[in-house]
Amino acid sequence: MASLDDALARIDHNLDGALKRLFGLLEIRSISADPAYKAECARAAQWLVDELNGLGFDASVRPTAGHSMVVAHARAQRADAPHVLFYGHYDVQPADPLELWETDPFAPRMVDAPEGRRIVARGAADDKGQLMTFVEACRAFMETGGLPCHVTLLFEGEEECGSPSLPAFLAANKADLSADLAMLCDTNMWNRKTPMITTMLRGLALEEVVIRAASRDLHSGLFGGAARNPIHVLAKIVADLHDVNGAITLPGFYDGVPELPQEVAAQWRALDFDEAQFLGDVGLSQPAGERGRSILELIWARPTCDVNGIVGGYTGAGSKTVLPAQASAKFSFRMVGAQDPEAVLASFRAFVEARLPPDCEAEFIRHGASPALTLPFASEPLSRARRALADEWGVEPVLGGSGGSIPIVGEIKRDLGMDALMVGFGLDDDRIHSPNEKYELSSFHKGTRSWARILAALAG
Amino acid sequence: MASLDDALARIDHNLDGALKRLFGLLEIRSISADPAYKAECARAAQWLVDELNGLGFDASVRPTAGHSMVVAHARAQRADAPHVLFYGHYDVQPADPLELWETDPFAPRMVDAPEGRRIVARGAADDKGQLMTFVEACRAFMETGGLPCHVTLLFEGEEECGSPSLPAFLAANKADLSADLAMLCDTNMWNRKTPMITTMLRGLALEEVVIRAASRDLHSGLFGGAARNPIHVLAKIVADLHDVNGAITLPGFYDGVPELPQEVAAQWRALDFDEAQFLGDVGLSQPAGERGRSILELIWARPTCDVNGIVGGYTGAGSKTVLPAQASAKFSFRMVGAQDPEAVLASFRAFVEARLPPDCEAEFIRHGASPALTLPFASEPLSRARRALADEWGVEPVLGGSGGSIPIVGEIKRDLGMDALMVGFGLDDDRIHSPNEKYELSSFHKGTRSWARILAALAG
Numbered sequence: 001m002a003s004l005d006d007a008l009a010r011i012d013h014n015l016d017g018a019l020k021r022l023f024g025l026l027e028i029r030s031i032s033a034d035p036a037y038k039a040e041c042a043r044a045a046q047w048l049v050d051e052l053n054g055l056g057f058d059a060s061v062r063p064t065a066g067h068s069m070v071v072a073h074a075r076a077q078r079a080d081a082p083h084v085l086f087y088g089h090y091d092v093q094p095a096d097p098l099e100l101w102e103t104d105p106f107a108p109r110m111v112d113a114p115e116g117r118r119i120v121a122r123g124a125a126d127d128k129g130q131l132m133t134f135v136e137a138c139r140a141f142m143e144t145g146g147l148p149c150h151v152t153l154l155f156e157g158e159e160e161c162g163s164p165s166l167p168a169f170l171a172a173n174k175a176d177l178s179a180d181l182a183m184l185c186d187t188n189m190w191n192r193k194t195p196m197i198t199t200m201l202r203g204l205a206l207e208e209v210v211i212r213a214a215s216r217d218l219h220s221g222l223f224g225g226a227a228r229n230p231i232h233v234l235a236k237i238v239a240d241l242h243d244v245n246g247a248i249t250l251p252g253f254y255d256g257v258p259e260l261p262q263e264v265a266a267q268w269r270a271l272d273f274d275e276a277q278f279l280g281d282v283g284l285s286q287p288a289g290e291r292g293r294s295i296l297e298l299i300w301a302r303p304t305c306d307v308n309g310i311v312g313g314y315t316g317a318g319s320k321t322v323l324p325a326q327a328s329a330k331f332s333f334r335m336v337g338a339q340d341p342e343a344v345l346a347s348f349r350a351f352v353e354a355r356l357p358p359d360c361e362a363e364f365i366r367h368g369a370s371p372a373l374t375l376p377f378a379s380e381p382l383s384r385a386r387r388a389l390a391d392e393w394g395v396e397p398v399l400g401g402s403g404g405s406i407p408i409v410g411e412i413k414r415d416l417g418m419d420a421l422m423v424g425f426g427l428d429d430d431r432i433h434s435p436n437e438k439y440e441l442s443s444f445h446k447g448t449r450s451w452a453r454i455l456a457a458l459a460g
Numbered sequence: 461m462a463s464l465d466d467a468l469a470r471i472d473h474n475l476d477g478a479l480k481r482l483f484g485l486l487e488i489r490s491i492s493a494d495p496a497y498k499a500e501c502a503r504a505a506q507w508l509v510d511e512l513n514g515l516g517f518d519a520s521v522r523p524t525a526g527h528s529m530v531v532a533h534a535r536a537q538r539a540d541a542p543h544v545l546f547y548g549h550y551d552v553q554p555a556d557p558l559e560l561w562e563t564d565p566f567a568p569r570m571v572d573a574p575e576g577r578r579i580v581a582r583g584a585a586d587d588k589g590q591l592m593t594f595v596e597a598c599r600a601f602m603e604t605g606g607l608p609c610h611v612t613l614l615f616e617g618e619e620e621c622g623s624p625s626l627p628a629f630l631a632a633n634k635a636d637l638s639a640d641l642a643m644l645c646d647t648n649m650w651n652r653k654t655p656m657i658t659t660m661l662r663g664l665a666l667e668e669v670v671i672r673a674a675s676r677d678l679h680s681g682l683f684g685g686a687a688r689n690p691i692h693v694l695a696k697i698v699a700d701l702h703d704v705n706g707a708i709t710l711p712g713f714y715d716g717v718p719e720l721p722q723e724v725a726a727q728w729r730a731l732d733f734d735e736a737q738f739l740g741d742v743g744l745s746q747p748a749g750e751r752g753r754s755i756l757e758l759i760w761a762r763p764t765c766d767v768n769g770i771v772g773g774y775t776g777a778g779s780k781t782v783l784p785a786q787a788s789a790k791f792s793f794r795m796v797g798a799q800d801p802e803a804v805l806a807s808f809r810a811f812v813e814a815r816l817p818p819d820c821e822a823e824f825i826r827h828g829a830s831p832a833l834t835l836p837f838a839s840e841p842l843s844r845a846r847r848a849l850a851d852e853w854g855v856e857p858v859l860g861g862s863g864g865s866i867p868i869v870g871e872i873k874r875d876l877g878m879d880a881l882m883v884g885f886g887l888d889d890d891r892i893h894s895p896n897e898k899y900e901l902s903s904f905h906k907g908t909r910s911w912a913r914i915l916a917a918l919a920g
Binding site: 202204206208213214215216218219220221222223224225226227228229231232234235236238239240241242278279282283284285286287288289290295298299302303304306307308309310311312313314315318319320321322323324327328329330332334357358359367368402403404405 | 778781
């Protein structure tokens with residue numbers, strides 16, 4: 001049976017070859033959003049299938065209504081080994097504005113920077129470089145005796161355009177894709193030297209509210225003072241949603257919101273997170289949410305209620321003396337822990353209804369709701385992954401959160417019933433979606449070694 | 461000297477001729493907003509000048525940067541007679557949608573309706589029919605011995621497109637236009653049988669507020685919970701502007717707001733005003749303003765604060781998880797009595813500033829401010845006009861208000877220093893600005909007789 005040490009040595013020995021393979025994938029212009037690159041997307045899928053079959057996977061291109069999926073399977077040496085599903089995506093963002101790239105975004109190259117060598121190309125970090133860390137880790141085991149875990153790979157070609165085909169594909173291929181644990185490599189490290197496991201994704205519920213009063217727009221001279229103004233009604237609802245301490249006033253809203261475990265809270269307090277810089281970068285100086293909580297806690301581990309858009313009456317240049325018939329706002333709720341999106345939305349609707357004065361009605365338009373996703377801090381896979389990453393990087397990985405949702409994680413949970421281990425080796429300055437995207441050579445190399453350690457740890 | 465009785469008899473005798481003249485003016489397509497009708501506007505001005513010069517006025521077309529004014533003067537028999545300035549406008553609204561007119565809007569005709577005969581044409585009520593009531597009253601005096609008052613006429617050709625040339629024209633022709641009292645005939649009767657003198661026009665101050673927080677739009681997943689949301693800040697300001705009883709909370713806002721004189725309050729209470737119908741016509745059932753006040757009081761004699769428009773963040777279809785960098789709202793204040801627009805706006809700005817949390821700033825964009833205009837209830841011209849109208853109609857005229865502003869009245873007050881007597885014979889169902897506009901024959905005939913009585917009464 002392959003030993004971890006053999007696999008790690010193989011990864012080191014393979015590095016030049018691994019880079020050559022990655023460059024081959026990076027040269028393919030698999031821009032999923034632009035129909036002009038449909039053939040390039042197909043070529044990237046086929047490239048992966050060929051590569052994986054050459055390695056010993058059973059890989060195939062799986063057509064969808066849009067760009068194809070790639071699915072591959074390989075068995076571990078031991079039949080009773082755990083089974084992991086690894087997800088990545090082979091499509092990339094468009095490269096424009098092209099003139100801001102220093103070189104051709106699809107001519108990958110190594111660049112020497114003060115911090116070390118880096119790979120510059122569209123998709124270097126998002127997500128071709130990251131997904132190849134896992135493929136190369138598999139290669140190292142397969143070339144030195146065999147995989148420690150059963151592995152299923154799922155590579156999507158539509159992540160950058162909203163994953164329209166993914167939910168139906170997951171639902172239709174449950175048996176083929178089911179495993180014990182999902183793994184993703186689409187997230188970042190805490191910093192250049194500190195790995196991170198993203199253990200919490202906030203949920204998201206989106207609800208638009210339209211408040212209607214009079215049956216038509218009214219002249220504010222003729223009716224002003226007598227007629228209900230739906231903008232005022234809506235503003236009162238928005239204003240009532242937070243108290244003076246920044247807490248959300250919806251009844252029951254905090255049901256299921258956990259406090260951080262002591263260990264995690266202590267870890268976050270010890271992080272070199274510069275709150276002033278985080279806010280200062282966007283022109284702010286003080287956190288605006290619940291008082292007495294750190295910014296990391298506010299954005300990773302606390303729920304929110306925000307209005308993302310509001311409109312009513314006349315909004316053009318100058319003025320118009322109108323009392324509008326309606327006003328509307330788009331509300332979003334970020335949820336954590338065990339908060340129930342349906343309960344939150346029901347409480348919200350009741351909150352709005354309770355604030356409707358006579359002659360007003362509210363229409364609710366739902367734009368989606370998904371719960372928070374948490375990899376339990378006490379779970380065995382998380383403990384093993386933490387140890388594996390600590391072994392590779394020489395420092396405890398940060399158990400982090402993500403304030404935004406990652407739809408694939410929710411879909412895997414919902415459709416396949418699996419938790420996801422989110423480990424990625426991107427850095428905040430990788431310029432994903434922007435010109436001159438890059439991926440650190442250390443991310444690629446030590447990322448590959450990290451996956452080898454994690455696979456071994458999960459099996460062992 | 462001409463007697464009122466002679467003039468009234470002359471008006472009755474002249475009616476067919478007066479209608480023929482009015483129809484001549486109504487046939488001219490003086491649509492000021494449409495450049496295609498520029499020549500028609502000029503023709504209407506010249507028609508008036510010819511008509512007035514034929515009557516004995518000293519009338520002339522007075523060019524402006526836009527459509528011309530018509531100014532005319534005629535002296536009273538007695539040199540010490542009072543001097544009145546009468547304002548009207550010869551331009552009309554566009555007639556579209558043409559297919560909704562039963563006949564050509566510029567082919568005036570008499571129609572027999574259950575309530576009596578009526579004149580149907582674009583401009584029949586707004587304002588050609590109304591202005592000709594005054595001209596025909598002058599004719600009756602001038603054909604029977606002479607005018608009881610010195611009369612200056614000012615007929616504008618741009619009222620329906622915002623009177624862009626008027627302020628400069630008034631300022632440049634102060635001496636030529638000054639008189640003791642201005643008169644307007646651009647308002648309505650209380651109902652078919654009850655005349656109304658509009659004695660109060662609410663003032664209007666318009667102020668847009670832009671609240672800015674972060675230096676750019678933020679992702680609500682990455683920043684939600686930590687970053688200030690300017691929509692929330694704006695909503696809180698809007699919500700704070702009214703208390704639970706509908707009163708406006710701006711410090712000092714009610715300074716200068718008078719209570720109605722007992723006599724006027726009693727008259728309003730006795731009016732056959734159907735509050736349920738007024739609100740029901742626009743889909744409402746309950747007044748929304750200050751509690752304990754009648755709707756007439758709310759819309760004529762009480763001040764307001766309304767948001768006429770609000771916008772911030774994403775307002776398209778679906779949802780977007782954005783925390784916008786800014787949000788803005790357009791506020792309007794309707795003012796009454798001696799409320800000072802500048803004091804109101806200063807209080808408002810301080811109110812907003814006091815509610816700005818850290819990292820937020822407010823920009824204020826002024827869109828105009830003008831005070832309320834009131835013809836004092838105890839003034840001599842008002843008393844005389846009340847008696848004259850009561851004599852003609854057999855019922856006390858309503859001393860009414862207008863919730864909206866009439867810019868010309870404010871400009872006459874500001875530039876020429878004159879109060880205005882607003883008497884008009886339109887009815888609420890005249891369909892001004894709409895297809896099949898009409899003016900009642902009784903409005904035209906008894907309106908002409910009313911002006912004759914008012915001129916005689918003012919002369920004493």
